[in-house]
Amino acid sequence: MTDTVLITGATSGFGLACARRFASAGGYRLVLTGRRSERLADIAKELGEQCEVHTLTLDVTDREAVVAALTSLPEAFAQVKILVNNAGLALGTGPAQESSLEDWQRMINTNIAGLTTVTHTLLPTLIEQGKGASIINIGSIAGNWPYPGGNVYCGTKAFVEQFSHALRCDLAGTGVRVSNLAPGLAESEFTLVRTGGDQAASDKLYAGTNPIKPEDIADSVFWIASLPAHLNVNQLEIMPVSQAWSPFSIHRE
Numbered sequence: 400m401t402d403t404v405l406i407t408g409a410t411s412g413f414g415l416a417c418a419r420r421f422a423s424a425g426g427y428r429l430v431l432t433g434r435r436s437e438r439l440a441d442i443a444k445e446l447g448e449q450c451e452v453h454t455l456t457l458d459v460t461d462r463e464a465v466v467a468a469l470t471s472l473p474e475a476f477a478q479v480k481i482l483v484n485n486a487g488l489a490l491g492t493g494p495a496q497e498s499s500l501e502d503w504q505r506m507i508n509t510n511i512a513g514l515t516t517v518t519h520t521l522l523p524t525l526i527e528q529g530k531g532a533s534i535i536n537i538g539s540i541a542g543n544w545p546y547p548g549g550n551v552y553c554g555t556k557a558f559v560e561q562f563s564h565a566l567r568c569d570l571a572g573t574g575v576r577v578s579n580l581a582p583g584l585a586e587s588e589f590t591l592v593r594t595g596g597d598q599a600a601s602d603k604l605y606a607g608t609n610p611i612k613p614e615d616i617a618d619s620v621f622w623i624a625s626l627p628a629h630l631n632v633n634q635l636e637i638m639p640v641s642q643a644w645s646p647f648s649i650h651r652e
């Protein structure tokens with residue numbers, strides 16, 4: 400039996416690693432989405448040798464486009480059983496009072512509105528698949544632990560966590576599982592995007608940390624999706640060993 404997996408943000412980082420993980424496992428067909436068409440074409444070429452791949456150039460913030468694309472998937476790819484809601488981003492590292500409202504809006508539109516549009520659109524299909532179907536939302540430690548400069552990004556990932564859990568309540572009895580996977584420091588294009596393309600800042604952040612690799616997260620996603628159908632991972636938080644909590648900061652007059 401071949402299950403269909405839909406991954407948002409499959410052009411880089413965790414999403415791309417997940418696509419490769421499912422492709423190499425065998426027994427899956429993939430729907431891969433992202434905004435960068437050229438990358439999608441390259442990935443389809445690479446993974447097309449291992450499994451059936453359908454790519455969709457899609458901006459998850461474009462609600463009409465998402466609904467139109469996901470409700471008209473080619474027949475062979477229409478029965479999505481595993482949804483990996485991965486597309487997302489952080490923008491900016493400065494304090495809230497110095498942040499751009501445009502950046503805040505883009506994070507909300509992508510990490511919250513985009514994720515909910517994709518989920519809402521695919522829910523009837525996932526429920527139809529029933530037992531063993533999975534929604535795996537990529538949250539973040541930022542949803543659990545605040546940090547300076549995290550402001551709206553932390554808020555969006557807190558949304559992803561609570562939405563995941565509340566969705567589980569509503570889906571009780573349908574067989575559809577919902578998980579919030581919350582990674583910590585992981586090297587991908589994430590910091591490059593967050594800093595507006597500052598490769599030096601990205602390199603500096605990860606230097607000497609032995610951070611999480613996208614393949615580590617892909618292994619976790621794959622594990623969650625392939626657990627026996629009676630098991631649901633509600634929440635999985637993963638940090639590299641090099642990362643830990645700090646003391647509270649105390650401001651003194």
Ligand code: NDP
Nearest residue numbers: 408410411412413433434435458459486487585587588589
């Ligand atoms: P990357 O920047 O490497 O990948 C992000 C992916 O999201 C890209 O494929 C990008 O594709 C896609 N994406 C971004 N915006 C949109 C959009 N509007 N529409 C469609 N696709 C979009 O970062 P990561 O792999 O690290 O990030 C993946 C997820 O993991 C995000 O949700 C992030 O918040 C989360 N995360 C990351 C951590 C980290 O430290 N790296 C830790 C915890 C969570 P394209 O540009 O082609 O559209």
Ligand code: 8X3
Nearest residue numbers: 539540541582583584
């Ligand atoms: C990304 C992890 O700690 O940079 O979600 O917010 S962190």
